[in-house]
Amino acid sequence: MNQDLKLIFELDELKRLQAIPAEEISGYAFEKEEYHPIETFGFSLRDEGDDIKGRCNGILYYGCLYINQLWVDKDYRKKGFGKQFVNAAENLGKEKGCLFSTANTMNAKAVGFYEKLGYFVEFERKGYHEDSIFYFLRKDFTD
Numbered sequence: 001m002n003q004d005l006k007l008i009f010e011l012d013e014l015k016r017l018q019a020i021p022a023e024e025i026s027g028y029a030f031e032k033e034e035y036h037p038i039e040t041f042g043f044s045l046r047d048e049g050d051d052i053k054g055r056c057n058g059i060l061y062y063g064c065l066y067i068n069q070l071w072v073d074k075d076y077r078k079k080g081f082g083k084q085f086v087n088a089a090e091n092l093g094k095e096k097g098c099l100f101s102t103a104n105t106m107n108a109k110a111v112g113f114y115e116k117l118g119y120f121v122e123f124e125r126k127g128y129h130e131d132s133i134f135y136f137l138r139k140d141f142t143d
Contacts, residue, residue: 004047004048005045005046005047005053005076005081006045006046007043007044007045007081007084007085007088008043008044008045008046009041009042009043009088009092038059038060038061038062039059039060039061039096040057040058040059040060041057041058041059041060041089041092042055042056042057042058043055043056043057043085043088043089044056045072045073045076045081045085053072053073053075053076053081054071054072054073054076054081054082054085055069055070055071056069056070056071056085056086056088056089057069058089060092060093060096060098063097063098063099063100064098064099064100064101064102065089065090065092065093065096065098065100065101065102066101066102066103067086067089067101067102067103070082070085070086070103072085082113083117086114086117087117089101090139090141093141094141098141099140099141100138100139100140100141101119101138101139101141102122102136102137102138102139103119103137104134104135104136104137105134105135105137106128106132106133106134106135108133108135110135111135111137114137114139115137117139118139119137119138119139120137120138120139121135121136121137122136122137122138123136124136
């Protein structure tokens, strides 16, 4: 079943989906502050029919890899694809010179997933409906 899936890297895939003029913001930051350009990325997990069975996307900015979204179809969970997504994103971040990776979630189970991959809860934000907590996670890249 896993042999029919492929993980595909899609650099700057989010630019097609966002209405925000990312190139202008990034260009201005580089011109005025000499920051490196902001880049978006996306990975997808697709089956033999090219249907998406998982996604991971985010942003590379100012030395930070930010994993914005990570999702795996319920039929493909617990098979290592989430870990593959995070590893692929981290490898990209390291190649681009990022110093650390961040992710966030309101799912307490997801916190455990990230902690197994070396992340720690940097801080929590409380005050959401039903006493939900927004967890901000971080993993430092060390040599």
